[in-house]
Amino acid sequence: MIKKEFFFKGYKSILKPDSPAIALGCCFIAIGALLKNIGFNIQESIFSTMIIYALPGSLVMAESILIGASLLSIFIAVWFVNARLYPMAVSLFPLMMDKSQPKWKYYLSCHFIAVSAWLIMKSNYETIEKKDRVDFWIGIGSATWSVAVLATIIGFYLSDYLNKDMLMGLAILNPIYFTCMMVGAMKNIQVSLSVILGSILGPVFYFFSPEWSILLGGLVAGTVAYYFGEKDVN
Amino acid sequence: MSINIILSILVTSLATYVSRFLGVLSSVRIKEESKVFRWFNCLAYATLAALIARTIVFPVGTLSDASYLSRVLVVLISLGIFFITKKNFVYPTIFSAISIGMINNYF
Numbered sequence: 001m002i003k004k005e006f007f008f009k010g011y012k013s014i015l016k017p018d019s020p021a022i023a024l025g026c027c028f029i030a031i032g033a034l035l036k037n038i039g040f041n042i043q044e045s046i047f048s049t050m051i052i053y054a055l056p057g058s059l060v061m062a063e064s065i066l067i068g069a070s071l072l073s074i075f076i077a078v079w080f081v082n083a084r085l086y087p088m089a090v091s092l093f094p095l096m097m098d099k100s101q102p103k104w105k106y107y108l109s110c111h112f113i114a115v116s117a118w119l120i121m122k123s124n125y126e127t128i129e130k131k132d133r134v135d136f137w138i139g140i141g142s143a144t145w146s147v148a149v150l151a152t153i154i155g156f157y158l159s160d161y162l163n164k165d166m167l168m169g170l171a172i173l174n175p176i177y178f179t180c181m182m183v184g185a186m187k188n189i190q191v192s193l194s195v196i197l198g199s200i201l202g203p204v205f206y207f208f209s210p211e212w213s214i215l216l217g218g219l220v221a222g223t224v225a226y227y228f229g230e231k232d233v234n
Numbered sequence: 235m236s237i238n239i240i241l242s243i244l245v246t247s248l249a250t251y252v253s254r255f256l257g258v259l260s261s262v263r264i265k266e267e268s269k270v271f272r273w274f275n276c277l278a279y280a281t282l283a284a285l286i287a288r289t290i291v292f293p294v295g296t297l298s299d300a301s302y303l304s305r306v307l308v309v310l311i312s313l314g315i316f317f318i319t320k321k322n323f324v325y326p327t328i329f330s331a332i333s334i335g336m337i338n339n340y341f
Contacts, residue, residue, distance in 0.1 A: 017324065018322065018323045018324050022324070022327070023327055026331070030295075030296065034295060034296070039239070040239060044239050044240065044243065047240075047243060048243040048246070048247075051243065051244075051247040052243065052246050052247045052250055053250070054250045056285065056289075057246050057249070057250045058246070059294055059295055060246075060294070061242055061243070061246040062295070063294055063295070064242070065238075065239070065242055071241060071242065071245050074242055074245050074246060074249070075245045075246075075248065075249045076249075078245070078246045078249035078250060079249040079250075079252060079253065081285075082249065082250045082253055083253050083281070084253075084278065084281035084282055084284075084285055085250060085253035085254045085257065086253040086254075086256055086257045086260075087257070087274045087277035087278040087281055088257065088278045088281075088282070089253070089254050089256075089257020089258055089260075089261060090257045090260050090261055090264060090271075090274040090278075091271065091274045091275040091277070091278040092261075092278075093257065093258050093261035094261045094264045094265060094266045094271055095266055097261060097262065106258050106261075107255065107258060110251075110254040110255055110257065110258045111251065111254060113254050113257070115282060118278075164296070164299060164335075165334070165335025165336075165338075166335070167296040168296050168297060168299055168300050168334050168335055168338065169330075169331035169332060169334050169335060170296075170331065171293070171295060171296045171297040172290075172297060172300070172305070172308060172330045172331065172334045173327055173330055173331040174289075175286045175289045175290050175309075176308070176309065176312045176326060176327055176330040176331075177323060177326075177327045178282070178286050179286055179290075179309065179312070179313065180312070180313070180316045180321075180323050180326055180327070181323060182279065182282065182283060182286070183313065183316065184316075184321050184323070185279070190272065190275070190276050191275070191276070191279050193276075194275075194276040194277075194279035194280040194283065195279050195280070195282075195283045196283075197280060197283075198279065198280035198281065198282065198283030198284040198287070199283040199284065199286065199287035200287070201280075201284060202283065202284025202285065202286075202287040202288045202291075203284075203287050203288055203291040203292065205284075206288060206291070206292050210292070213284065213288060214281055214284045214285050214288060215281070217280070217281075217284035217288075218277060218280040218281025218282075218283075218284045218285075219277065219280075219281075221280035221283070221284065222273070222276040222277035222278070222279065222280030222281065223273070223276070223277070225276045225279075225280060226272060226273045226276040226277075229272070229276070230269070230272075
């Protein structure tokens with residue numbers, strides 16, 4: 001089963017003063033308020049954060065419900081916006097694959113992949129032995145996931161008291177926090193180029209296709225960054 | 235309406251889980267030291283950056299109420315604070331949340 005020692009070590013990693021939990025919590029407060037405004041009840045709001053647990057996913061779903069989009073178009077729109085979860089998984093899970101661990105842990109804990117947990121794991125995995133990393137990851141994921149669910153509940157009930165400026169504040173906080181975290185992670189040429197090119201190409205590709213902009217922008221920017229990084233090393 | 239909401243939640247959940255699950259399946263065959271791993275690391279950072287930049291430049295939801303100029307100003311000032319405070323994540327984040335409303339009133 002899960003080793004408690006590493007699980008709690010992961011769980012506690014969100015308690016640091018500069019923890020992503022603050023930004024994560026604030027933006028899910030905004031989501032809770034948004035869901036209430038579009039007509040979700042409290043059970044539906046909690047349920048959606050629990051099983052979606054992807055901020056852009058919830059946002060796209062809310063927008064789609066408002067315009068009355070079909071289920072198929074919701075699926076496609078959400079999938080496109082969240083396709084980043086695939087490279088995020090592939091650049092994280094090989095770090096914790098170990099034969100001594102059962103597969104179900106990986107299949108279930110991939111639900112916890114989100115920017116916050118991913119960045120915490122990326123900056124801490126080296127301190128944990130490979131065979132224990134998945135337990136550590138489940139700890140981080142459970143912690144960030146519970147923050148998101150709690151914040152959704154808070155946001156739902158606070159929504160009547162939040163004015164437009166407060167909601168805007170809650171909404172900008174998340175991209176700002178992650179922009180800083182990404183700039184902080186720019187320690188080698190590959191990551192630096194990926195972040196810089198990605199942030200330019202994402203919006204540029206939006207002019208050609210809003211749906212494909214993140215996927216294509218990320219693919220081109222990441223590949224160019226990889227190529228130059230490899231060339232630089234050689 | 236309620237059934238529609240539940241169905242939308244389930245469909246959204248499925249659409250996010252697909253990418254996560256396929257990622258794990260692919261991870262089984264990818265070694266930590268391999269070139270493919272490094273490539274995907276670049277792709278992950280690049281798609282994240284693309285997503286965040288898109289959220290700021292072409293926002294959906296509440297953020298679209300703030301003007302373009304105010305959003306860009308908040309990002310630039312926050313990054314400035316981030317570097318001045320020796321890469322502290324908290325100060326720029328708090329600054330952005332408090333200032334966006336005020337800056338939006340002027341620009």
